[in-house]
Amino acid sequence: MTIEERQREIISEFNMFTDWMEKYEYIIELGKELPLIDEMHKTDDNLIRGCQSRVWLHAELQDGKITFTADSDAIITKGLVALVIRALNNQTPHDIAEADLYFVKEIGLNEHLSPTRSNGLASMIKQMKMYAFAYANR
């Protein structure tokens, strides 16, 4: 699936929710269920400090595609991280670098991307793109 197709899929899933509670229940579930990162990669080097919640991000290039793993100390942030990874994982550096993650706004979670939320999510996406640029220019 392309990044575009994955974003469409996420949007249609979120369209089924009728209120904020269902939406957040789902995000919390995503946060709880996904074992996102190998403990050995949960290092200070991989830490993205938000003012409020912390995010760890690890990237690996395999067969021309990037695999991301990540974690956060806040469960909602972790759920949001899981969604972003779902959209971008196992894609080429070029596609990741070019991706416009419009799904976040479409599913009504844009507030979490605002730099003022300081949850580390916006910084994480920026970091993912930087990995993609770095791998693309290798």
Next chain:
Amino acid sequence: MMIKETLDIERIRKEFPILHQQVNGKPLVYFDNAASSQKPYQVIDALSHYYNHYNANIHRGAHHLANIATEAFENTRTKVQTFINAKHRHEIIFTGGTTDAVNLVVQTWGRKNLGAGDEILLSMMEHHSNIVPWQLIAEEKGAIIKVLPITQAGEWDTSQIDSLLSERTKLVAVNHVSNSLGTINPIKMLIDKAHAIGSKVLIDGAQAVPHMQVDVQQLDCDFYCFSAHKMYGPTGTGILYGKEDILNEMPPWRGGGEMIKTVSFSKTTYNELPYKFEAGTPNIADVIAFGAAIDFMNELGWSTLHEQEMTLLKYATEQLQQLDNITIYGTAAQKTGVISFGIKNIHPYDLGTLLDKQGVAVRTGHHCTQPLWEFYEVVGSVRASFAVYNTTAEVDQFMAALRKSIELLG
């Protein structure tokens, strides 16, 4: 009691237009007052009245509008003087806020008086604004920062004070009330001890002045700093109080208009207090509206302000204590209307996010006091902080929202 609260507080709430709105489909519950309080019509109207009727630069103009603006601006100085019982009105310096006031003292008094090996005593519960400016000057001058530890209850470990004060102590800089915990610190005792060994004392009063009567002469502190926006006033203005003789000996900090007497390329002479420290066009509109905020507080009176906050603190603390797995940080005997807490295995950010979805505004995180949370060994807390316009019914809405959030996250 409840009837009285309903009548009085409903009348007070009518004065705050911002409170009457829905957030995410729920009535707004604003419990982030320690970060910034809301503003009554009196304050908002003073701002628009100034811009609509008498906006002009102050002190210099020889025209009608400039005269009215100058008088209104200087009136606030007198109101502040009375409000904190300063001896002289020229001991009241307008700054951009508490942070700006601390930095002014650091860059003038600190730069002049601190040297290698001199000691500055701070406490474990200081706001970053009362840590970092001192670190900057300490690093430059080779001065040493000492830290007064706290107890689990969130009070100073007063048994350590005597051993931390020494003949090298030049300054003690501590808050009157902790922004993260609400602890009211016994500053008078520390001021007296510091003075006995010849140290000066700066008090960060940002969290105290909105909640209790402060008398700088009775306290005998050398500096006292606070912000207007936490006491129903506008953002962008605050106060440095300093004792006259100390302020007079301090060199100016920012240069510019207003702070000079005469300027020539061979010799510039500086203006007198308070203008020596007020370079450039000041924040005229906000200072004038700050005066209206002081009027508002005076009209309400300390008994109303204090009683309502204590009612809310007591009620909310009792309600929160009924929750499983809760830790309340800061259980000092003397507190303002601030409750900091955490729920076991739940990140404060998650709670804050879900409370917001239910119309409740609280602060989550480290509240700019990272050393404090290191002491408690947690990343931070959820902080609910009250103002006079909050009600016990809002505490109920907050508690229902909190229970719902815990259920979702559990």
